Amino acid sequence: MAADSRTGTGPRDRFRAQVRQEVKTAALRQLAEGGPEALSLNAIAKQLGMTGPALYRYFANRDSLLTDLVVDAYGDLASSLARAAETGPADPAARLTGLVHAYRAWALAEPHRYRLLFRAPLQGYDAQAATLVEASQPAMAALLDAVSALAEPDPRAPGGAAAQFREWRERHGFEGVPEAVAARSTLLWAHLHGMVGLEIEGNFASMGVDPSYLYEAEVADFARSL
Amino acid sequence: MAADSRTGTGPRDRFRAQVRQEVKTAALRQLAEGGPEALSLNAIAKQLGMTGPALYRYFANRDSLLTDLVVDAYGDLASSLARAAETGPADPAARLTGLVHAYRAWALAEPHRYRLLFRAPLQGYDAQAATLVEASQPAMAALLDAVSALAEPDPRAPGGAAAQFREWRERHGFEGVPEAVAARSTLLWAHLHGMVGLEIEGNFASMGVDPSYLYEAEVADFARSL
């Protein structure tokens, strides 16, 4: 056995990695164009000038490809958020605003990927698998960081739920985070998820409303709630 | 032509209405069990002891059945919300709390129907059709009512978006509603949508968190935001 095949850096490995990437790109294009659940292995293969069975050289099956897309998307979202928090202004409030806008911008730019993350398990697909929970941590970490920097949290919050957030914090490596920050961040995440969800499904558009104002109000309210 | 067939109350019409209802019930059961997009005309027919083509006596096609389900669901949600607002305590704040809990309860009881309402158009299905927008109005009206009763809104809000909410209000028969109430209600709706969405997809469960606390915090924050 050659060293390359062990370390995964031989020419064949590079080729494999590249084709895997092309498959994923084609899959995303398909999701983007064909709407949710328009992900067909045969169609992807055709787009790459291959036949369907060839894809099984690169992914064990359809679910495996899907999992890869989800993990990638979480990673991408997390770096978007982290970038917004890092390169933003020093003022913590302004940085949180930047993070909120980054969240929204990411979802609007790639709604199909956003759906992939937060939509129901697509027929029998187990979204609660440990892999996926783990993949979602960096994005949450970015949010927790930004909220932590913002203010001294009210130590009384989150009341009866404090124990749950404490456990959650320990389990996922967020040890330094006060319960109140965890709770507040989770609520903010839920709010953003709701606004972004309505926006990408066209609900605000069908109301004739530009939701930008709502995001502004959201940030203002959040600052006041701490 | 008989009078009955004109007015739609003859024995055949009653039979048709009943079978239509059975078809819808079977469809909902299928959505509930099979996950989203598990709605198959053939499977529904089989469940009713019929063959597939028989359904075309009752619905023009698959989309038509779907539209019916969506309209029904909006109606059901609206009456749930209206009931919560009517039968609740006289205190407006407590009534809003009741409405929030009714919204959550409805979504949790029938997540498949909630998804039907707020999920992306299912492959080419036009969710923005006028029929559906109209069907969603009563639910929104219940929310607007509860928020209206709560407090004198800040007349400065919603800033630059006031004109949009004014137009929206006129277009959908919410003439009496101040812009600030419309904006606040929309934001509250988005928040609820986000929390409920995360909850029915199991995101809180996978965190080990019971979101009840978050709903309480939501209501408290909302009262403070007015």
Next chain:
DNA sequence: TGTACATCAGTGAACGCGCGTTCACTGATGTAC
């Protein structure tokens, strides 16, 4: 540097399945006289 061999990407046929929808039809049901 050249050759023999192992690896592995990709093919084409096939499996079994389910889908929405159309069509010509049969047979029961309700209705008009």
Next chain:
DNA sequence: TGTACATCAGTGAACGCGCGTTCACTGATGTAC
């Protein structure tokens, strides 16, 4: 009240399609000596 007729629910066959996945295979590519 009885009979003839129109209505219409439901069937069964068929259309054309696409799906994920398996299998035995060919032929190119990289590798070891």
